[in-house]
Amino acid sequence: MTRGTVVSVPAGRMTPVHLVLSRGSGDIVRAIPVPSGAASAIGLPDGGTTLPVGDLPAFVRDAEAAAGERPARWTWDDTNRWYPELLHAGVRVDRAHDLRLAHRILRVSALTATSALATAEPGPWDAMEPAPASRAPAAASGPVPQEEALFDLADAGARRRLGTVAAPGAPARQAPDASAPSTGPEHLPEPDPWSELEAQDAAVAGSPDPGRLRLLLAAESAGALVAGEMHHAGLPWRADVHDQILSEVLGPRPPEGQRPERLEALAQTIRTALDAPPSLNPDSHPDLLKALQYAGVGARSLRKWELEKIDHPVIEPLLEYKNLNRLLTANGWNWLDQWVRDGRFRTEYVVGGVVTGRWASSGGGALQLPHNVRRAVQADPGWVFVVADAAQLEPRVLAAMASDEAMAAAGQAGDMYAGIVASGAVETRELAKVGMLGAMYGGTTGASGQVLPRLAKTFPRAISLVEEAARTGERGGVVSTWLGRSSPPPGATWDELQAGAFDDAAGADAAVRARSYTRSWGRFTRNFVVQGTAAEWALCWLASIRRRLWALGSAEGGGGQAPEPFTARPHLVFFLHDEVVVHAPEAMAEAVAGEVVAAAGEAGRLLFGDFPVQFPLSVATVASYADAK
DNA sequence: GCTTTGTGCCAC
DNA sequence: AAACGTGGCACAAAGC
Numbered sequence: 100m101t102r103g104t105v106v107s108v109p110a111g112r113m114t115p116v117h118l119v120l121s122r123g124s125g126d127i128v129r130a131i132p133v134p135s136g137a138a139s140a141i142g143l144p145d146g147g148t149t150l151p152v153g154d155l156p157a158f159v160r161d162a163e164a165a166a167g168e169r170p171a172r173w174t175w176d177d178t179n180r181w182y183p184e185l186l187h188a189g190v191r192v193d194r195a196h197d198l199r200l201a202h203r204i205l206r207v208s209a210l211t212a213t214s215a216l217a218t219a220e221p222g223p224w225d226a227m228e229p230a231p232a233s234r235a236p237a238a239a240s241g242p243v244p245q246e247e248a249l250f251d252l253a254d255a256g257a258r259r260r261l262g263t264v265a266a267p268g269a270p271a272r273q274a275p276d277a278s279a280p281s282t283g284p285e286h287l288p289e290p291d292p293w294s295e296l297e298a299q300d301a302a303v304a305g306s307p308d309p310g311r312l313r314l315l316l317a318a319e320s321a322g323a324l325v326a327g328e329m330h331h332a333g334l335p336w337r338a339d340v341h342d343q344i345l346s347e348v349l350g351p352r353p354p355e356g357q358r359p360e361r362l363e364a365l366a367q368t369i370r371t372a373l374d375a376p377p378s379l380n381p382d383s384h385p386d387l388l389k390a391l392q393y394a395g396v397g398a399r400s401l402r403k404w405e406l407e408k409i410d411h412p413v414i415e416p417l418l419e420y421k422n423l424n425r426l427l428t429a430n431g432w433n434w435l436d437q438w439v440r441d442g443r444f445r446t447e448y449v450v451g452g453v454v455t456g457r458w459a460s461s462g463g464g465a466l467q468l469p470h471n472v473r474r475a476v477q478a479d480p481g482w483v484f485v486v487a488d489a490a491q492l493e494p495r496v497l498a499a500m501a502s503d504e505a506m507a508a509a510g511q512a513g514d515m516y517a518g519i520v521a522s523g524a525v526e527t528r529e530l531a532k533v534g535m536l537g538a539m540y541g542g543t544t545g546a547s548g549q550v551l552p553r554l555a556k557t558f559p560r561a562i563s564l565v566e567e568a569a570r571t572g573e574r575g576g577v578v579s580t581w582l583g584r585s586s587p588p589p590g591a592t593w594d595e596l597q598a599g600a601f602d603d604a605a606g607a608d609a610a611v612r613a614r615s616y617t618r619s620w621g622r623f624t625r626n627f628v629v630q631g632t633a634a635e636w637a638l639c640w641l642a643s644i645r646r647r648l649w650a651l652g653s654a655e656g657g658g659g660q661a662p663e664p665f666t667a668r669p670h671l672v673f674f675l676h677d678e679v680v681v682h683a684p685e686a687m688a689e690a691v692a693g694e695v696v697a698a699a700g701e702a703g704r705l706l707f708g709d710f711p712v713q714f715p716l717s718v719a720t721v722a723s724y725a726d727a728k
Numbered sequence: 729g730c731t732t733t734g735t736g737c738c739a740c
Numbered sequence: 741a742a743a744c745g746t747g748g749c750a751c752a753a754a755g756c
Contacts, residue, residue: 383752384736403736403737421737425737429738460748465739493740540744622744626746676740
């Protein structure tokens with residue numbers, strides 16, 4: 100993998116005011132400045148201070164305001180454990196280093212494999228579960244707005260001597276009880292943010308290219324702030340519109356335990372078409388499959404794609420039933436009751452919840468909102484949504500990672516797949532698309548497999564990057580994203596299967612299974628590098644959008660006296676891998692769209708410097724999410 | 729009774 | 741087991 104210059108360090112920036120927050124006994128919070136001399140800038144003694152937890156929001160607000168020209172920066176164990184109550188009190192923070200998230204990255208990154216942090220026995224930071232984001236209504240007033248650079252990449256040197264726990268220059272603390280028998284996480288000592296921060300700094304500083312990991316950790320931490328803020332703000336959701344959608348296609352909401360009338364009617368049609376008794380429950384797979392067999396339908400499974408191939412009177416009502424039943428069970432009235440409160444849908448975003456670094460979500464299936472309910476996502480009166488998604492993000496990321504200028508050039512004009520057609524590699528846009536997706540997913544069959552050789556000929560660098568990632572995985576190796584998030588090692592199953600493949604006693608198909616698993620792992624690592632780097636781009640994009648929106652709101656004078664940080668400002672309300680939704684006052688829509696586009700360019704430069712890769716967006720200003728693209 | 733597994737479909 | 745990656749979630753059936 101080519102390793103070019105990743106980022107330039109902003110020159111002449113002031114040392115940040117950097118405070119480490121930790122919980123003391125009882126309801127006491129400790130705020131200790133990192134000894135860089137900046138504490139006095141906000142009137143804090145070098146030794147820091149302690150305060151009752153109830154005073155924390157005011158303390159943080161004052162510190163952010165007093166920092167003035169200096170960037171304010173916080174370090175805490177877990178954003179989810181600190182930020183919800185701050186937001187609840189109307190306090191936004193500019194930057195906060197999330198030790199838990201950073202620890203997870205550094206423990207497995209190949210770039211820090213020899214660090215004390217990575218080689219230590221598992222400790223409290225490994226056992227740490229993410230705190231659930233609290234669900235709190237809004238209140239109080241916002242902080243003094245600030246404008247800062249996206250990330251603080253220049254302050255690593257200033258953060259070196261954190262000697263309150265470990266002596267200066269001492270190795271990072273080994274995980275306690277390393278030699279003792281494991282007694283379970285309940286016996287692990289309290290996580291100490293000071294020694295952990297020092298260990299993380301040392302690990303990053305000792306890595307071959309500290310700028311990459313530094314950017315990754317900053318982006319991951321910024322993502323945690325975004326996630327907290329989006330949970331706080333919620334996605335505007337019109338329950339009445341949602342109910343209308345449901346009633347239109349399902350019939351009115353039935354009493355608990357009954358099918359909606361439209362579904363009941365379809366169930367009866369299915370029974371009639373199959374000559375089945377009224378007791379046949381179409382929700383019972385075994386029973387329905389048997390009924391299909393008796394009727395001679397010839398379905399081997401109940402999958403939609405398979406049923407669609409069959410010509411029989413039952414197919415149409417059955418597919419309709421499955422379709423409507425999906426809507427009812429996944430996003431029906433029960434979903435509405437459970438997840439929508441006061442006109443907002445609040446899910447819990449799980450930052451880094453996917454191995455590749457993508458976000459996951461917990462609650463309400465937020466990352467799978469089907470298109471047919473997006474009509475219910477309506478902006479508040481006088482507000483709009485600015486919806487933006489990155490066009491062909493993953494192939495563009497791949498082109499940049501591989502320094503494949505031909506592929507980057509194919510994306511220069513806009514539609515990258517059209518550009519690939521123009522390059523002469525393939526005949527149609529559809530072939531370009533399935534070919535590229537196949538290359539990134541490891542597809543071998545059908546059209547994608549057929550066009551792969553031609554793509555490889557035209558874009559040898561890009562294709563060989565993913566092929567190499569696949570081979571590394573097949574060998575049992577570890578691959579890494581552009582910024583240094585590494586894939587997990589294959590694990591016990593892999594080892595056992597490889598051993599079994601050479602064991603004659605294990606039988607003939609042991610070798611087949613081993614090969615199959617190996618190929619599967621190769622597809623995983625192949626996809627990991629691209630999906631994971633795309634996730635890094637998206638994190639940088641999000642962080643830049645967050646900072647720009649805040650500055651925009653400040654310029655407009657918004658939020659200063661608002662009862663909570665976001666009521667008068669444009670703010671992020673949804674994020675879906677390569678797509679964002681910003682809720683914005685109507686008059687600011689154009690400015691917001693401009694910032695979102697500029698943020699995409701900034702993200703590209705942060706990751707890939709001057710490499711000529713474009714990250715165009717499709718941007719729409721809409722009243723309803725359903726009207727975007 | 730409970731939890732786990734299998735199935736299927738939604739999103740990117 | 742649908743080719744081809746990452747997930748969440750609901751429901752019924754199977755397992756304890």
